Amino acid sequence: MPINRRMHNYDYCNPGGYFITTNSWHRLDTFSQIVNGGITLFDLGKIIAACWQELPKHFKNIDLGIFAIMPNHFHGILIINYSLVGSKHASNLPIIMQEQTYSSHSPEIINKVSGTKTGSLSAIIQSFKSASTRLIHKNMNTSAPVWQRSFFDHIIRDEFELGKIHDYIFNNPFQWPGEPDLLN
Numbered sequence: 001m002p003i004n005r006r007m008h009n010y011d012y013c014n015p016g017g018y019f020i021t022t023n024s025w026h027r028l029d030t031f032s033q034i035v036n037g038g039i040t041l042f043d044l045g046k047i048i049a050a051c052w053q054e055l056p057k058h059f060k061n062i063d064l065g066i067f068a069i070m071p072n073h074f075h076g077i078l079i080i081n082y083s084l085v086g087s088k089h090a091s092n093l094p095i096i097m098q099e100q101t102y103s104s105h106s107p108e109i110i111n112k113v114s115g116t117k118t119g120s121l122s123a124i125i126q127s128f129k130s131a132s133t134r135l136i137h138k139n140m141n142t143s144a145p146v147w148q149r150s151f152f153d154h155i156i157r158d159e160f161e162l163g164k165i166h167d168y169i170f171n172n173p174f175q176w177p178g179e180p181d182l183l184n
Helices: 043-058 106-115 121-140 158-173
Strands: 015-025 031-035 038-041 064-067 073-080 152-156
Touching: 015 121, 038 043, 038 064, 043 073, 043 121, 064 158, 073 106, 073 121, 073 158, 152 158
Parallel strands: none
Antiparallel strands: 015 073, 015 152, 031 038, 064 073
């Protein structure tokens, strides 16, 4: 039985800020390298950054905050501004890196199969991970897994917490390889 990592009875289509963390496959250091607190993106990391930055073009009701592509995981802040019925699904490759057209199923079909609610945080992150994986496979001529299953989320409750999480993401490269829990 799959583990549900989301907060029980919470509607993840609700407007608000969300702190996202998702890991590379087997937590391998495939996304970037940290040198003296600076992040140097590998090709996979560059594709991931492009896909993340494209999300607001596909989901018109979101904004992105700070993000960091660490060697084996990704941190980002995503803000859902309001519920947008019929929002586009970001299953196609990013416009800025697209070399050929890919067809995708409509969001309604995808959501019925996966059980993910259209426009929800899970639908957005699934689209991000799916698009980045497809683009990595295409551009790097590989079929190796990119992401671990699922993702961690934290609902940002107020401006103070937003600042604390922003600082955590910003300072994360300086803490590498150990990551103290700055949220508690």
